[in-house]
Amino acid sequence: MSIAEIQAYGYFFLTLFMVLVLYGYIYHLYTKKKDADGIDYEKYGNIALDDDIGDAPVLPVSKDKEK
Amino acid sequence: MENRPLEYDYTVAKMFMLTTVLLGIVGMLIGVILAFQLAFPELNLVLGEGLAEYTNFSRLRPLHTDAVIFGFTLSGIFATWYYVGQRVLKVSMAESGLLMFLGKLHFWLYLAVVVAVVVSLFTGVTTSKEYAEFEWPIDIAVVVVWVVFGLSIFGLIGIRREKSLYISVWYYIATFLGIAMLYLFNNMEIPTMLAASPAGETGIGAWYHSVSMYAGTNDALVQWWYGHNAVAFGFTVPIVAMIYYFLPKESGQAIYSYKLSLLSFWGLMFVYLWAGGHHLIYSTVPDWMQTMGSIFSVILILPSWGSAINMLLTMKGEWQQVASSPLIKFMVLGSTFYMFSTLEGPIQAIKSVNAIAHFTDWIVGHVHDGVLGWVGFMIMAALYHMAPRVFKREIYSKSLMATQFWIQTLGVVLYFSSMWISGITQGMMWRAHDEFGNLAYSFIDTVTVLHPYYTIRGVGGLLYLVGFLMFAYNIYKTMSARPVEESELQSASPMGA
Numbered sequence: 170m171s172i173a174e175i176q177a178y179g180y181f182f183l184t185l186f187m188v189l190v191l192y193g194y195i196y197h198l199y200t201k202k203k204d205a206d207g208i209d210y211e212k213y214g215n216i217a218l219d220d221d222i223g224d225a226p227v228l229p230v231s232k233d234k235e236k
Numbered sequence: 237m238e239n240r241p242l243e244y245d246y247t248v249a250k251m252f253m254l255t256t257v258l259l260g261i262v263g264m265l266i267g268v269i270l271a272f273q274l275a276f277p278e279l280n281l282v283l284g285e286g287l288a289e290y291t292n293f294s295r296l297r298p299l300h301t302d303a304v305i306f307g308f309t310l311s312g313i314f315a316t317w318y319y320v321g322q323r324v325l326k327v328s329m330a331e332s333g334l335l336m337f338l339g340k341l342h343f344w345l346y347l348a349v350v351v352a353v354v355v356s357l358f359t360g361v362t363t364s365k366e367y368a369e370f371e372w373p374i375d376i377a378v379v380v381v382w383v384v385f386g387l388s389i390f391g392l393i394g395i396r397r398e399k400s401l402y403i404s405v406w407y408y409i410a411t412f413l414g415i416a417m418l419y420l421f422n423n424m425e426i427p428t429m430l431a432a433s434p435a436g437e438t439g440i441g442a443w444y445h446s447v448s449m450y451a452g453t454n455d456a457l458v459q460w461w462y463g464h465n466a467v468a469f470g471f472t473v474p475i476v477a478m479i480y481y482f483l484p485k486e487s488g489q490a491i492y493s494y495k496l497s498l499l500s501f502w503g504l505m506f507v508y509l510w511a512g513g514h515h516l517i518y519s520t521v522p523d524w525m526q527t528m529g530s531i532f533s534v535i536l537i538l539p540s541w542g543s544a545i546n547m548l549l550t551m552k553g554e555w556q557q558v559a560s561s562p563l564i565k566f567m568v569l570g571s572t573f574y575m576f577s578t579l580e581g582p583i584q585a586i587k588s589v590n591a592i593a594h595f596t597d598w599i600v601g602h603v604h605d606g607v608l609g610w611v612g613f614m615i616m617a618a619l620y621h622m623a624p625r626v627f628k629r630e631i632y633s634k635s636l637m638a639t640q641f642w643i644q645t646l647g648v649v650l651y652f653s654s655m656w657i658s659g660i661t662q663g664m665m666w667r668a669h670d671e672f673g674n675l676a677y678s679f680i681d682t683v684t685v686l687h688p689y690y691t692i693r694g695v696g697g698l699l700y701l702v703g704f705l706m707f708a709y710n711i712y713k714t715m716s717a718r719p720v721e722e723s724e725l726q727s728a729s730p731m732g733a
Contacts, residue, residue, distance in 0.1 A: 191502055198495045208400070210498070214490035216402040217481050218727075220323040222242055226398040 244322045245330040246626040248339035252315035253619055253626070255347065257708045259307030260612075264704055266300040268697045275690035290358060298369045299357050304607065305367065305470060307350060312615035313474040314342070314385065317408050319622050320481045321389065324405060325396035335391045342384045349377045361444060367463055368422050372446045375423045382419070386412050403497045407477030410505060414469030422462035424449040453521055457513075464512035467603075471611050473504070475574075476543050478618045483550055483567045486621050487557055488727035492549035496542055503539030507532055514585035518594060526587070533585030540578035547571040562638040563631075563729055566617035569645065573609025577602060592667070597686070597693075598659025605652040608700055613644070616707050623714045624729045630720050632713035634731035636706055644703035650696030658689035 203209050212227050219225070273279045273293050280292045289295060318339060322328055329335050352374050356362070362369040370378065389412055393401065401409075425448050428441035450458050484491050491497060513521070513529020548571055551557065557564045580602050584593045593599060620637065624630055631637065665685070668676035720730050 187506055191499075191506055194502060195499045198499060202495075204400075206399070210494045211490075212494075213400050213402065214484065214494045216324050216398060216400070217404070217484045218488065218490055220326065220485070222244060222326060222328060224326070226326055228399040230397055230399045 242328055243330065244319075244328050245336065246319060246622075247336070248329065248343055249315050249318035249622065250626055251340075251343045252311050252318060253622065253711075255343075255350070256308060256311040256315050256615065256619060257711060259303055259311055259350070260615075260704055261701075261708060263300055263303030263308050264697075264701045266296050266303060268694065268701050270296055270300055271690070271694040271697045275687060275694050289360070295358070295360060298362060298366075299354070301367060302353060302357065302369065305466070306353070309470055309474075309607075309611055309615065311346075312478075312618065313408075313411065313470075314346070315622070316474075316478050316481075316615075316618050317385075317389065319626070320404055320477070321392050321408065324398065324402035324481065325392055326398045327392060327396050329392070332391065332395060335388060335395075338384055338388045338391060342381065342388055345377070345381045345384060349374060349381055352377065356444075363425065363446060363448070365422070365448065365459060367466055368419075368459070370423075371444045372423075372425055372427055373444055375419075375425070378419065382412070382416055386416070402481070403491070403494065403501065404477040404481040406501055407473050407480065410501075411469050411474040411477070414465060414473065418462045418465050418469065422458055456516055456519065457521055457525070460515035461509075461512040464515055465509060467606075468504075468508040468511075471607060472508075472540075475570075475611050475614045476504075478614050479547050479567060479571060482614075482618050482621050483547055483564075483571075486561070486563055486567070486617075486727060486729060487551060487554055489550050489552075489554055492546050492552060496546045500539045500542035500546065503542060504536075507536045507539060511536055511585070514590070517585070517587055517590045530585050530587055530590075534582045537578060537582050541575060544571050544575040544578070547574075557728075561728060562634060562641050563617055563620050563731075565638075565641050566613045566620070569641075570610050570613035570617065573605055573613065573648070577606035577610060580605070592660065592663035594663075596659035596662040596666075597655045597689075598663070601652045601655025601659055604655065605648060608644070608648045608651060612700070612704075616704075619707075619711060621729055623711055624720060625725055627715050628719055628722075629714055629717040630724075630730035630732050632710050632717045632732055635733060636710050637731070640703040640706040640710070643706070644700050647696045647699030647703060650692055650699065654689040654692035654696065658686045658693075661685060661689075 198210065206228055208228055216227055219227075269279070270293060273296075281288050283291050318329070329339060353370060356371065356374065357369060361371055363371055389408060393405070425446040427443070428445045428447060429439050429443055431440060431447065432438045433440060448455055480491060480497060510532040511529055513525045514533045515529070517526045517530065519526075548568065551564075551568060558568050583589055584599065584602060620631060662682050665677045665682045666675075670676060717732055724730050
């Protein structure tokens with residue numbers, strides 16, 4: 170097998186792998202609906218709306234450290 | 237003093253807002269001059285034969301492209317980052333002396349690079365690589381500015397209160413990483429003073445001159461991998477970052493689907509990097525690479541429209557805001573132009589269409605409906621939203637803003653429609669031949685036919701510039717308009733008559 174063929178196979182399987190990863194991610198998003206912290210993904214949309222410095226974060230960093 | 241409540245610090249955002257407006261005026265003014273030079277070539281000598289070196293099309297063209305890309309757009313990206321970044325991470329730059337220092341350093345270094353670029357391009361010092369004209373000393377300075385920008389981004393993320401990074405931050409990070417990678421690889425170059433000729437000469441050329449490390453086809457491939465992805469990571473990714481923050485914030489509506497924004501993000505990252513080959517269709521690069529560029533360009537419609545539809549659906553049930561707020565108009569028309577140009581681009585990348593479109597004005601039209609309609613509108617909308625909040629004053633005039641919107645929309649329409657017609661006319665005339673295969677037209681025939689469309693394009697560009705000057709005036713007057721309370725700034729921006 171020449172280097173060009175190895176590159177072509179490598180490229181094809183890399184693309185296939187990344188397509189599977191992307192579709193896997195979409196499947197994960199729409200079936201689980203929540204991330205690893207148990208927060209509904211859609212809640213993160215509020216980060217832009219409630220963005221005053223005094224507003225409560227959707228998921229504070231400090232709460233994490235207390236665990 | 238100690239008991240003063242913590243506030244976001246917009247010092248650096250304001251500095252970059254200033255350069256956004258100033259470099260926008262410079263870049264667009266040169267653009268309008270160029271457009272009229274194409275229609276009326278005698279304008280190349282507008283200041284006389286003696287100064288023709290500085291006023292001709294070829295000297296001014298890179299100044300236009302670099303001023304609007306690396307001046308106006310980048311400043312807009314930096315200004316919005318120093319505004320949006322703090323707010324969605326819920327941390328103030330006032331909390332860290334180091335981040336404040338880095339932010340200011342970022343601005344002043346950036347300004348120094350801008351001056352160096354303007355001087356060098358005006359004097360004709362260039363590497364002659366499109367959108368990568370800067371010689372090696374400036375390239376090194378650009379890298380330093382970019383590293384400082386990166387330190388600012390990741391520094392702010394490092395001290396954040398909000399654990400999850402809002403989708404806009406993802407896009408800003410992608411902008412930082414994408415441009416870092418593209419810029420470094422495309423600008424690999426050797427100063428000529430270090431090179432030796434086959435005859436054994438050394439120390440060739442001025443100290444600032446360099447030659448690319450790539451040659452021939454390789455150079456073309458790297459150049460268009462860079463060129464196309466500069467569009468991706470300069471004109472698409474950071475502008476999506478802006479609209480994902482500013483549209484929800486201004487309209488008071490959370491993003492329609494956060495999940496869709498996440499998967500569009502990864503889709504865009506996955507697909508965009510492979511599409512650059514479409515710039516080299518029918519050239520001397522491997523055929524499979526041209527086909528790949530073509531196919532990935534068509535697939536690119538999906539993530540682009542994923543984002544665009546998400547933006548438009550964010551307005552679901554709130555469409556009356558489009559009628560009542562000129563600021564929302566800018567953003568909704570911006571995302572509509574985004575949809576339009578992300579459909580037009582893939583069409584042009586199809587090989588059979590490209591046979592007509594390549595090298596014609598249709599490509600120029602495509603770029604401009606993207607940058608004028610999408611990038612320009614979104615950056616102006618972002619600054620309009622930021623101005624009342626950073627200056628704590630209402631926007632000086634709503635009616636001026638609405639007038640500006642319609643003038644500029646007309647300008648964009650005149651621009652792309654004239655370029656559509658002239659581009660396709662050009663493409664058809666270049667290809668036309670008789671039954672023996674002799675070309676039917678000479679090049680000058682096309683120039684004669686296209687003259688009216690070039691004039692219309694110039695007028696379209698002029699209207700856009702006039703609108704931009706109205707924008708600059710409105711922002712300037714906002715600084716001394718009626719002061720407003722913090723509570724008035726929750727979502728819709730306050731505007732004077």
